[in-house]
Amino acid sequence: MGTKVNLISGRTIVQGQNLDNKLSEEYFNEVATCELNKADMERLGVAADGHVKVKTSFGEVVVKAKEKGGTPEGIIFIPMGPWANALVSGNTHGAGMPQYKGIDAEIEKTEEEMLHVKDLMKTYMK
Amino acid sequence: MVEITDVVCSLCGCVCDDIVVEVEDNKVTKVKKGACSVGKSKLMGHGRIESPAIRDNGTLKNCSYDDAIKKAAEILAAARRPLLYGWSSTVCEADKVGVELAEEIGAVIDNTASVCHGPSVLAIQDVGLPSCTLGQVKNRADLVIYWGANPAAAHANHMKRYSYISKGYWTEEGKKNKKLVVVDVRRTATAKMADVFLQIEQGKDYLVFSALRAMLLGYEDVVPEEVGGISKKDLLETVRMMKEAKFGMIFFGMGATHTRGRHNNVVNAIQTTRAAHTHTKFSIMPMRGHYNVAGINQVCTWETGFPFAVDLSRGYAWYNPGETSSTDLLVRRECDAALFIATDPGAHFPGESIRHLSKIPVIQIDPFPNPTTEFADVVIPCAISGVEAEGNVYRMDNIPIRLRKLVDTEYMADEEIMKGILEEVRAIKEKEGE
């Protein structure tokens, strides 16, 4: 299906500002996003704020694409939070730490809607 | 209006303690000085969980503190493999009660280091940690290296208060006579400030550290022309800067611990520091995330002997991250009940863990509604430590600082809630014993 990329997650300033405010629009707008390099955006044919679907062997989510210089080609960055974590691996390789960075992923343009945090949580309750 | 000085920030591991706020009508109305934008946001406050609640037929129904605490105690007392997790965004006084409760019910007690700098702890247990307090860096460091860390986003005051930009005794001109090296996969905001930016290939940290070590020890001839996406020339230049520094400092972040190699990346970072120490003064420090994650590691260590992932099911401590750590316990579906305090697994744990949490009873203690609230069965709101409650915390360099109370509240403090649960659990056990 999609283009093969390497997924990393991490903190951002706005994500930090909304740590106590995770059910808000500000948090959603910041965290349900995916930063890509310009060339990768073009390759996917996705414009800024266009939706992309990211998929790993652990799950898939729809997030908003954001162009970000400084991100190398083939790397995508999703701020730490429920959307990134739907994709990361829980295999800690005997060290207790999930792999939040460096996960093989596939990405593609999509028309699908993004899930708000409450709806995202519901997907775990099936 | 009252002005309060020397306010201590309860957000990140920087624990800035020179903040000035204004309080009016029992509310923080202004952050005048000292806090970064993230800390400021925290101090100004957000929407709260309004009442204790218990889930009934899928929906949370408000109840009294007493009822919520009783219910929490019943769940925990009955559990065969309970997990008590969080403890990093609250004060040590609450953490101590947490350890006692874990002993009482034979639980696993784990903290957010587990998904943050737990690998750093494993590394320290392998090779130790040559480090110092942040003031040492401020006064002396002329070379600062951020490795897999982006303080511009995660610890916004770090460079200004303690490292690259700060001014101290031998560094009175600030960054003018210092060098900054940044190692990262992305060209981050921090990387843009660097004198040298080493853009490393994802997952290759371990190899690059080993190459640096070999070079620092004088075996550059065996190192190939490129390692982990960095040219030998750039590596040699970095090594030269390290050797020439009077006081070198490495700060490392999740870029090292969250990626392939995990704790062993940190072992290698520490080994690199030790190799550099054969030439000059060199130290290293993890960029601890939560304001008191260092503190729960301290409390847990002096009380149980071990810093996180402590399994007390047999009545003594068994420590084995990778087995007794939260992610493993949840992904492997070992737990039959969980208590989360001052943390949000719904947002920060891998999806696989949340899937299991939705199937077992979950207790949440937090000031704010968050993704975890969506599946918690008992929700207990609490006072905000550092705003509504005081107590001890440990900064990322393990310096203890006391959080101040700025305003009054009717919410119970974490310590009181935990004591309530412990008492109820003991009452249940006593009854069972009869």
Add this chain to the structure above:
Amino acid sequence: MQTIRLKLKEEITSGDAKIPIEVDSLTPDKLFGKNEAEIKAVKVWWGNREENTGDLFDVSVEGEAGTVEEVKIVMEGNLSRVKHIGDGMKAGEIEAIGDVDMHCGAMMGGGRVTVKGNADCWAGREMHGGELVIEGDAGDNLCAMYRGEMTGMSGGKVTVGGDAGECVGQYMAGGEILIKGNTNILTGLNMKGGKITIEGDAIMPGADMTGGEITVKGKVLDMMPSFKFVETTTVEGEEYKKYLGDLAMTEKKAKGVLYVR
């Protein structure tokens, strides 16, 4: 010969929570001389409570044993949450049918454990004697040390039929490990003695090694940049490049030998 059959009851693992059972009290040395009723009364930990073996396992005993060596324990049922199988055993035999959980054969000093399936992390941890055979895959930290210790496996023999995870043989000081498949990163990390053979591929093998020998018959991915090429040599008729390392531990200490195709 005596055969003790322990079959885990189905209801133990059928709930939402898969609470592990820890069976370090069920080794041949500890069960030797006990009759069926006595074995059923041996305590095992299931979560934070101790239970009778007979309440968790169907127990049957056939034959007599004059010595521990004549005791064979056969474990059956869903063993994927049964930890510490053969932990600390000194003699006798255990056969585990199916996938087993962590610490299988940990601290083992003698006897033989066979796993007819996969073994989770820390199999053979700090093992110092005996034989451990894992017919399927092994998890991470196979034959490694306990956190903070400077010695992992120091004796005995381990064979893995499939792949193995990260940090195989960390701080290994003696004994032999044979992996028939591939290993994940950092096999032989901090190794100071003993021998590891990998028939498949390995990633970053030999980091920080100061002694011992690693042979990789498949490919090496991400070769450590701090090893010194010594010579091309022939081992068992095959041509290998011989490296010494890890120089990152200083040349004086870099006495580890790594053979790469």
Add this chain to the structure above:
Amino acid sequence: MVEGELLIRNGVVYDPINGVNGEKKDISIRDGKVVEEVTNPKVIDAEGRVVMPGGVDIHSHIAGGKVNAGRLFRPEDGRKGRETKTKVCRAQSGYSVPNTFATGYRYAKMGYTFVMEAAMPPLAARHTHEEMVDIPILDNAAMPLIDNNWMTMEYVKSGDTDLLAAYIAWMIKATKGYGVKVVNPGGTEAWAWAKNCDINDAVPYFDVTPAEIVKGLAEATEKFEMPHSIHVHGNMLGHPGNFETTLATYDLVKGIKPYRNRPTMHATHTQFHSYGGTSWRDFESKAGAIADYVNKNEHLSIDLGSIILGDTTTMTADGPMEYSLYQITGRKWTNHDVELETGSGITPFLYSGKSPVNTIQWAIGQELALLVKDPWKLALTTDHPNAGPFIGYPIIISMLMSKRRRDESAEDMHKVIFDRAEYSSIDREYDLNEIAIITRGMAAKTLGLHEHGKGHLGVGADGDVAIYDISPEERDAGKIQKAFLNTKYTIKGGEVVVKDGEVVATPAGRTIFVTPECDDKLTEEMMVKLKDKFDHYYSVTFNNYPVQDAYLPNPYEIKAPWRS
């Protein structure tokens, strides 16, 4: 303290502070204190058993940043001493670095009721106090490190002893500390640049010598009626040939008059400072030279720092020393330099009887005890956990009491013990009275705690009593060792806390702290300089620095007035 009456009947009492040497005597306790007599007491029959005041440890590392860093980085030590929780006791872990609960229980089982935490980094003082609160049973206190502090060095350089006194007074108050601790004066500051200092070297950038620092601090301390003298870990600890530095350090304070009849310097873990030779190859014991000095002078007290064979965790504010040790072993190494004040290093170490160096170290600790004639000048310590864990004290006691045990042990050590140490030629054997002196009386007196109820059983003393399950005639070293490891009874503040070697109650201990009272004018002048340090160089603010009262739930204050 517990209300009610207790009578310990017919024990053979060793209470050296009160001159009681093995007398059959009753001890009466009411409401936690020793009294003349009681009327309706609970009775403990101590017939034929040895009775002593609760033990007092003058120097041990039991709480605070580096102790916990030691625990944290040694899970392999943690798993050694695990014990299951009981109805009374919390879960225990650790051998050389036990958790706080185990620390309290194990000391109490040996009959100890007071322990001095020997090194508190001022900036992290809250940490030390948090842990001390979590150590059950024991009364405790801690000594802040005040020797590598920039303020100290600047005042020493300018010669302002009164201002230095004002500074140490402020520091002891701010940290809720007990007295002035000195660790590798100047050397730890130099270590912030990866350097070290000997006694007469100039400290980089500060232009003072360690000798001047020690002298200045001793003079400043004696400006107050401080219960304890400066407590010194000198320069060059652990280096071959360091005995000369040690003797020179002792000499520095010879002319200074103490406020009362006590030494002007307590020199700690003397074993590590009594080394001859020029390298590890010709390393030899200089216990004789050190003991000779101690015998001839009255201004000095020492403690042993005696080695316990086996694996341990070394930890000290002497950062460069730990680095040297780590370079020898190649094992894990933690360092933690503390801005403007001090530092610390931690590394595991194995003392082996097969090693010639360790053998001589082992001999030195015991030689010191045997060669210093007056037991009132020395205290039994292992500098826990540096020379070995405190639970090794009974081994040392049995060695000191039995020449035969020493001879047998020497046979198992490296043969250098016969040519590079005096060990095998010393015949002296300690008696129980002398043991009581070096394990309680001397420490209490040297710390000034005998005036606050510690270390003796006179009327008004704390009801802290150890009853050992041996008769005074016992000569079997094994039995002596066993008896001193687990008491028949330990009584703390009138409450039985240990019975038949098991902990049966865990009352909270008190934290004892000293308040030096300094002239306001001096304090004000000093404060200008101090506040400048906070404004520019410290990473915490002045107002967030002092230890708040909340950290001492059970405080006991000793006032130290300015000497007019």
